[in-house]
Amino acid sequence: MNRNLNSRRPRTLYFQPGERNIFLHLLTACNLSCRHCYINPAQHGSGTLARSTLEEWLTLFADPGKKSNVIFLGGEPTLHPDLVHGVRYAQQLGYQGITIDTNGFLHHDLLARLRPEEAVLSFSLDGPDPAINDPLRGAGVFATATANLKQAVAKGFDVSLIFTASRLNIEHLPRMPALLAELGCRRFFIQVIGLRGKSAADPASTADDPLQLTPDQWLEVVPKVAAEAAARGIQVIYPKVYLEPDEPFQCAGRLGGNFFIFPNGRVYLCPLCEDFPLNALRLENGELRENPGITERKLFNLDIPEGCVMNKLLQPGNIAYNPDGTPRHRISCCLLKQEIG
Numbered sequence: 001m002n003r004n005l006n007s008r009r010p011r012t013l014y015f016q017p018g019e020r021n022i023f024l025h026l027l028t029a030c031n032l033s034c035r036h037c038y039i040n041p042a043q044h045g046s047g048t049l050a051r052s053t054l055e056e057w058l059t060l061f062a063d064p065g066k067k068s069n070v071i072f073l074g075g076e077p078t079l080h081p082d083l084v085h086g087v088r089y090a091q092q093l094g095y096q097g098i099t100i101d102t103n104g105f106l107h108h109d110l111l112a113r114l115r116p117e118e119a120v121l122s123f124s125l126d127g128p129d130p131a132i133n134d135p136l137r138g139a140g141v142f143a144t145a146t147a148n149l150k151q152a153v154a155k156g157f158d159v160s161l162i163f164t165a166s167r168l169n170i171e172h173l174p175r176m177p178a179l180l181a182e183l184g185c186r187r188f189f190i191q192v193i194g195l196r197g198k199s200a201a202d203p204a205s206t207a208d209d210p211l212q213l214t215p216d217q218w219l220e221v222v223p224k225v226a227a228e229a230a231a232r233g234i235q236v237i238y239p240k241v242y243l244e245p246d247e248p249f250q251c252a253g254r255l256g257g258n259f260f261i262f263p264n265g266r267v268y269l270c271p272l273c274e275d276f277p278l279n280a281l282r283l284e285n286g287e288l289r290e291n292p293g294i295t296e297r298k299l300f301n302l303d304i305p306e307g308c309v310m311n312k313l314l315q316p317g318n319i320a321y322n323p324d325g326t327p328r329h330r331i332s333c334c335l336l337k338q339e340i341g
């Protein structure tokens with residue numbers, strides 16, 4: 001296979017009508033306390049889904065006529081005692097892609113109870129070694145997560161690794177492809193830190209030393225690292241973030257194929273809205289109901305030159321302007337990804 005970097009071009013994964021992704025937060029509790037944790041107990045509560053509710057909600061969102069994926073999240077979803085049951089229940093309901101996003105601790109002996117073909121395991125790691133990762137995610141986390149990832153690979157699981165890039169670790173991102181290769185992990189998701197949960201409340205986010213990346217920091221580092229990982233045979237998926245002048249703007253919220261579900265029944269169509277009671281939908285008494293009044297849906301329909309409305313409202317510092325006042329880049333939907341490899 002040709003591993004020439006120049007022969008590889010990232011392609012944009014535009015949203016496909018009919019494709020559905022169900023992001024199901026089973027609980028908000030976690031054994032870790034990451035610096036940039038996006039969970040917001042004030043908005044999402046501290047509940048854990050009962051087994052019967054888990055079954056009910058998976059059934060409500062099932063649509064076997066369409067390609068539906070479910071992603072089990074938390075908190076830490078492997079802390080939920082019914083996770084394996086939920087995976088099998090989702091499979092029976094016709095969900096096609098089933099993924100568990102884990103911090104790597106794999107509670108309740110997950111690797112012994114789940115079969116490799118039943119779910120993809122996506123491990124979070126924010127640095128290529130303990131010195132970078134552990135100050136962000138917790139002491140000893142690098143060792144545990146990488147040991148469990150290796151074990152999952154050895155057992156035949158399809159695994160991926162998620163790296164959340166911020167100013168605190170972006171300079172170490174170039175060392176990640178070698179780590180993935182060493183771990184035997186063939187899929188790499190690079191995320192950009194968002195202003196949600198703890199990172200929104202972190203004083204460093206608003207002072208001179210913010211967690212947030214500038215456009216230049218992102219553009220200088222991420223595409224190069226993605227190309228290098230692709231040259232090693234790793235599939236890399238990373239947010240588009242900045243649209244080229246000729247690229248169309250798409251708001252995933254307008255298409256309505258992504259559902260971010262929390263244990264307190266809130267259902268968002270846009271993850272950037274999760275820190276606010278702007279959810280378009282709610283689960284109540286076994287039904288999915290539309291919320292009245294001003295919700296995220298109203299915002300999706302605003303057309304602005306900066307692209308994503310929620311980014312403009314929440315992260316205006318991410319937008320650079322030309323001297324004539326026009327934005328230098330339009331910001332893409334945070335759910336729009338590029339793929340290489």
Ligand code: SF4
Nearest residue numbers: 030032034037075103
């Ligand atoms: S980011 Fe994930 S692993 Fe870290 S504390 Fe939050 S829920 Fe737990």
Ligand code: SF4
Nearest residue numbers: 251253270308333334
């Ligand atoms: S991130 Fe922006 S573009 Fe994407 S769904 Fe939310 S409001 Fe729409």
